[in-house]
Amino acid sequence: MDGWSALGAAAAIAQFIDFGIRLVSTTVKNHKTPREVSELQGHKLIVERLQALVGRLTDESSSTGLGTAENDLAIKAICDECKRTGGEMLAVVERIYGDRSTGVVTQLKGHGNRRKWKSFRQALLQVWNEDKVVELSNRLHILRQDLTVHLLAALSTQADQRAQEAGQMHLIGQEFLQTLAEPEKWQEYLINALQQKGVEKRLPPPDMERGGATHHYEDSIISVMKSLQYPGVMDRETTISQAHEDTLKWIFRDPEPQGFQWASLVDWLESNTSPNLYWVTGKAGSGKSTLIKYIHRHELTMRALGKWSPSQPVVTPVFYFWNSGRPMQMSLLGLLQTLLLGVLRAKPEYIPLVSRSRWEAHRLFAMTMPPWTQEEVLEALIVAIRHCAQSSKLCLFIDGLDEFEGKPEDLIALVKSFLLPNVKVCAASRPWPVFRDAFGRDPGLILEHLNLPDISLYVTNHLNNNAGFLELKAHEPKHAESLAHEITLRSSGVFLWVSLVVHELLQGLSRGDRLSDMQRTLEELPSELERLFEVMITSLGLLARKRAAEMFRIVGAARGPLPLLVFGDADEENPKYALEFEPRVRSQDQRLSRCLGIERRLNSYCKGLLEVKMLWISKDCTEGKPIKVNDAQQMLSLLQDPEDIAGYVDGICNSRVEYLHRTVRDYLARPNVKTQLDEWSASAFHPDLSLASAFLISLKTIDPITVTRAGFWWPINRCLAYAARFEKGTASSPDSLLNELDRVACNLSLSRTGDNQTVWRSIAKVPKRNTVPPWPSTLAPIGNIEERSFLGLALQCNLYGYVQTTLQNRPLTELEITGWPLLLSAFTGYNTSGADIPMFEKQQPPASLLQMLLRNGADPRASSVANLTAWQFVLRECHCASGTNAASPGSLPYWVDVLLVFAEWSADSRQPIPIDAWAVIQRYWPDIAKVRRAKIRKCRPPGIIRWLSSLHQAGIS
Incomplete structure (x- = not known):
């Protein structure tokens, strides 16, 4: 059949299946609208609708447009089966309602009793037994499942045909859905079918030649590529230090016979023989990540790989594990997603082959599917590697295997699974036994054995770039050379140690140290990294030690990258600074000046253990380049374009304050060191409260003219998250800060944007309305308004102390919002719908707390906009936590307690317990009695006695 004949038949089938399923499963309640009652209970309409649908099926089945292709025949078979099923249903209708031509008789044919049934299913049960009705319902559901797959194939074929005929692909899926009565449901069915395992095998092969030149094809490719990206996907690579000038060049030379033995990297890159893995290992801080970045980006690497694959291009994806970064940067999912993204950037034509479901979802419906799963992305990467074997080769670079958050054995197994004839892997890690056992026999090198010449060059260059050192060297050249040589030898190949020691010595030069003083300082500094960290911190004066301890704790408490400007606001000494700060937009000069002052303080107090890593992207750059903040004034003098200047200032303000190295983080996280930092800090200092205050200031400095939805919620989400952690850790609620957050967000939401809209309407993207909802309502999905209160938001964020304090001072009537009851907010998590928020x-x-809410007038029967009550939520959780259905068996006692609280409220307020509650109580009473028998025996207030009495009356012993 031609494209539209197949889709026409599918539309007829879909309409019949929808109506049939609705007939056999829907019960009409008294509260239904007249239209719904008429549609389902009006016997004449049922008959007429069913006759019309079966008639259309007959027309489509006998259509001359039917073809002989496999998918066309499958749709015709489904059409015939639906026609047969429809005939059965019409025969039953005749028995139930008598004359099909009128459909007005309301008694069973041949029976004297006149009655009406609440549903068609109930009427069916007068003719068929329950098994027969269930079989009919199951048959209709199976027909729908079969139809969705064949419908996808028909839509895909039609999209290819349109691309060939018109040179463009319309959203054929959306066009088809508009022919159905319930397009949203069928889109959901089709998207779910696309996600089923193996569905791509039942679809026609993608026609790359027809679709490749169309605009919509390109959009679909870009959509899949974007779905693989995640926040911070390039963070680690851009923050790894560039190789120091003239260092690491030895990696592309042959090993020297008289030196430490290592396998030539160039030979391995060029070789056509196995092994296909090269292992870079070395001590912590020896520069492994810098070396991997140097190799991956160097043109000599591609030249050598060209000899391995002279006739085919080589794709070189790279991933850097980073356990100081975001969760994705230390996970298998992050590794797989980044490698797949790297392959597809080089080979975008593979996307319809490796991710057929996501590509079809976008080109047919303009839909973006849920985030990738680990299983899905692994399967896609395997397919991509398989296709690469036909036209190209791969060399994967994976750094920091020891920074993976999971079991090293799982990562090793995955890496080894990549080792195919067309794939090489260059991996780096610390020399842990598990990695040595796995990769020790493969080609590789031990970095600290080979980098002493580079360290010598680094030391010499840094010392000679200091005017004070050159002055001393002019008087005592041999002593100066001896000092540089001793630094190199004591480093034991650890670049991190060298950088810290040279920094410390140059700090001494700024105080007027002599070469003998520098020599003495060097001798006093430990050779082990952790001992060096300890000496550097404890050598600070009392005031500097206090400031450093607080800075270390702020960075340690931060969830994810911490912008320099936010860090500075968190480092304010005045605990009321955020509350007293008047909302205003900071000028470009104010932001820059503040950041430069913060950077100077950080360098002064933290001895280089914390550093500012900046990423600035100009219009002429394709990649961000780390730039030192203390070079800001010089850089600004070179920039002419106002857009570049603004971008550079933004880059400074958004520079990340981070640990110098993972070893610094590990040292500062040791329990004894954390205790020491706590003791050195001011008694009133708490990093979570400081961070919450800093994000409150970020909210106060937002420009309403240009604010976006993400920009509005970014500081709010983080302020709430840190406030919740502060409350949980200290049992003290930051009431003043949260009240100020509510006030400022409310005022900002009512401000005017550049197009003279209120901020809340601009970010919620809803039609104009007479009433303005509370500002937390803008967290609902774009285009919707689910009215929520700030107190409800606080409940969702675990700020229970704040809620209790608020309820003591204000009546619930002032705080409750009808759209989302407070009791439901207490149970449900933060609705993040598109908001970028830290995880908690x-x-x-x-x-x-529940008892307090109930005492203050909260009603567990109150329904949300999603038609969910707190009673229903609790009953559902009881069901999930009970018996063999237990997802988390330990949660049953908690939900039993909540059930008791709700039931006691019902008894005390003389409100009936819902019928479905009785069903849950009766079903799980043995579990409830078992886990809370003692509590029930002890509880003897009038309410619980009445409740137990009603249990007895309901037949529950």
Whole structure:
């Protein structure tokens, strides 16, 4: 059949299946609208609708447009089966309602009793038994499942045909859905079918030649590529230090016979023989990441790989594990996603082959599917590697295997699975036994054995670039050379140690140290990294030690990268600074001046253990380049374009304050060191409160003219998250800060944007309305308004202390919002719908808080905009936590407590317990009695006695 004949038949089938499923499963309640009652309970309409649908199926089945292609025949077979099923249903209708031509008889044919049934299913049960009705319902569902797959194939074929005929692909899927009565449901069915394992084998092969030149084809490719990206995907690579001038060049030379033995990297890159893995190992801080970055970017690497693959291009994806970064940067999913993204950037034509479901979802429906799963992305990467074997080769670079968050054995197994004839892997890690056992027999090198000449060059250059050192060297050249040589030898190949020691010695020069003083300082500095960190910190004066301790704790408490400007606001000494700060937009000069002052303080107090890493991207750059903040004034004098100047200032303000190295983070996280930092800090200092205050200031400095949805919620989300962690850790609620957050966000939401809209309407993208909802309502999905209160938001963020304090001072009537009841907010997690927020787990509210909400007038029967009540939520959780259905068996006692609280409220307020609650109580009463028998026996207030009495009356012993 031609494209539209197949889709026409599919539309007829879909309409019939929808109506059939609705007939056999829907019960009409008294609260249904007249239209719904008429549609389902009006017997004449049922008959007429069913006759019309079966008639259309007959027309489509006998259509001359039907073809002989496999998918066309499958759709015709489904059409015939639906026609047969429709005939059965019409025969039953005749028995139930009598004359099909009128459909007005309301009694079973041949029966004297006149009655009406609440649903068609109930009427069916007068003719068929339950098994027969269930079989009909199952048959209709199976027909729908079969149809979705063949419908996808028909849509895909039609999209290819349109691309060939018109040179463009319309959203054929959306066009088809508009022919159905329930397009949203069928889009969901089709998208779900696309996600089923193996569905691509049932679809026609993608026609790359037809679609490749169309604009919509390109959009679909870009959509899949964007779905692989994640926040910070390039962070680690851009923050790894560039190789120092004239260093690491030895990596492309042959090993020297008289030196330490190592395998030639060039020979390995050029070789056509196995092994296909090269292992770079070395001590912590020896410069492994810098070496991998140097190799990956060097033109000599590509030249050598060209000899391995002279007739085919070589694709070189890279991934840097980073356990100081975001979760994705230390996970298998992050590794797989980044490698796949690297392959597809070089070979975008592979996308319809490796991710057929995502490509079809976008080109047919302009839909973006949920985030990738580890299984999905691994399968896609395997397919990509398989296709690469036909036209290209791969060399994967993977750094920091020891920074992987999971079991090293799992990572090793994955890396080894990549080692195919067309794939090489260059991996780097510390020399842990598990990696030595796995890769020790492969070609490779031990970095600290080979980098002493580079370290010598680094030391010499840094010392000779200091005017004070050159002056001393002019008087004592041999002593100066001896000092540089001793630094190199004591480094034991650890670049990190060298950089810290040279920094410390140059600091001494700025104080007027002599060469003898520098020599004495060097002798006093330990050779081990952790001992060096300890000496550097403890050598600070009391005031500097206090400031450094607080800075270390702020960075340690930060969730994810911490912008320099936010760090500076968190480092304010005045604990009321955020509350007293008047909302205003900071000028470009104010932001720059503040950041430069913060950077100077950080360098002065933290001895280089914390550093500012900046990423600035100009219009002429394709890649961000780290730039030292203290070079800012010089850089600004070179820039002419206002856009570049603004971008550079933004880059400074968004520079990340980070640990110098992972070893610094590990040292500062040791329990005894954390205790020491706590003791050195001011008594009133708490890093979570400081960070919450800093993000409150970020909110106060937002420009309403240009604010976006993400920009509005970014500081709010983080302020709430740090406030919640502060409250949980200290049992003290930051009430003043949260009240100020509510006030400022409310005022900002009512401000005017550049196009003279209110901020809340601009970011929520909703039609104009007479009433302005509370500002937390803008967190709902774009285009919708689910009215929520700030107190409800606080409940969702685990800020229970704040909620209790607020309820003590204000009546619930002033705080409750009808759209989303407070009780439901207490149980449900943060609705993040598109908001960029730090992760935190939902903590279930204590029973005492629920009792307070109930005492203040909260009603567990109140329904949300999603038609969910707190009663329903609790009953569902009881079901999930009970018996063999337990997802987390340990949670049952908690939900039993909540059930008791709700039931006691029902008894005390003389409100009936919902019928479905009785069903849950009766079903799980043995579990409830078992886990809370003692509590029930002790509880003897009038309410619980009445409740136990009603349990007995309901037949529950």
